[in-house]
Amino acid sequence: MEYLFDKPVQGSIGVQPYKITIAWRNGSFVSDEPVKSGGQDLGPDPYTLLLSSLASCTLATLRMYIDRKDWKIADMEVNVNMYQTILSGNMETTIDRDIKFISPVTEEQRKRLNNIAANCPVSKILQGDIKVRTFTQSDADIEKKLKYANDDIAVVWKPELCKHSARCVSGLPKVFDVNAKPWINVDGANADKIAEQVSKCPTGALSYEVIKETGK
Numbered sequence: 424m425e426y427l428f429d430k431p432v433q434g435s436i437g438v439q440p441y442k443i444t445i446a447w448r449n450g451s452f453v454s455d456e457p458v459k460s461g462g463q464d465l466g467p468d469p470y471t472l473l474l475s476s477l478a479s480c481t482l483a484t485l486r487m488y489i490d491r492k493d494w495k496i497a498d499m500e501v502n503v504n505m506y507q508t509i510l511s512g513n514m515e516t517t518i519d520r521d522i523k524f525i526s527p528v529t530e531e532q533r534k535r536l537n538n539i540a541a542n543c544p545v546s547k548i549l550q551g552d553i554k555v556r557t558f559t560q561s562d563a564d565i566e567k568k569l570k571y572a573n574d575d576i577a578v579v580w581k582p583e584l585c586k587h588s589a590r591c592v593s594g595l596p597k598v599f600d601v602n603a604k605p606w607i608n609v610d611g612a613n614a615d616k617i618a619e620q621v622s623k624c625p626t627g628a629l630s631y632e633v634i635k636e637t638g639k
């Protein structure tokens with residue numbers, strides 16, 4: 424199992440309703456709720472972010488396909504909206520996506536591009552089998568630490584934060600082996616390699632301290 428991103432998308436909130444800071448790999452932005460829902464509309468609300476994801480994936484996928492085909496189709500727009508209905512006690516969500524080609528397209532191109540858009544990666548996620556797993560932790564969890572060290576590096580493992588990924592095991596099996604005791608063997612690779620792998624731990628369960636600098 425390999426996560427899509429080395430660094431997860433991180434949201435954080437303080438006491439101001441409902442201003443959320445979203446940190447992503449290259450910066451951050453603010454999300455908020457509209458005034459009618461108690462926020463200040465300082466940024467897109469969660470539903471808007473969901474629809475934005477579909478809009479941007481649709482247009483990027485179309486641009487890739489059009490460029491590969493060398494078709495002369497310049498500007499495009501997409502409008503995405505959604506509604507929800509309760510059917511037999513279950514919430515059903517319908518998302519409508521309207522694509523507008525500003526440049527002329529043939530009927531054949533339009534049909535082909537409709538099909539390409541319908542199968543963009545985010546469309547597939549939204550229409551596929553999604554699981555959202557939720558884990559919780561508090562500051563108290565972070566108290567427990569185990570340390571594995573040699574003369575070059577010390578790896579610190581916080582077991583309560585190690586919940587849902589075997590990235591370290593698949594990335595550096597000679598160091599991280601759940602069947603071995605201890606499960607972290609800091610002599611299984613050089614310190615640089617271990618540090619590189621540790622920094623990919625998605626939950627913060629692993630960290631390291633360099634004891635002495637090693638060459639690459």
Ligand code: SF4
Nearest residue numbers: 585588589590591624
């Ligand atoms: S230490 Fe990090 S990378 Fe390794 S299994 Fe735990 S959460 Fe996953």
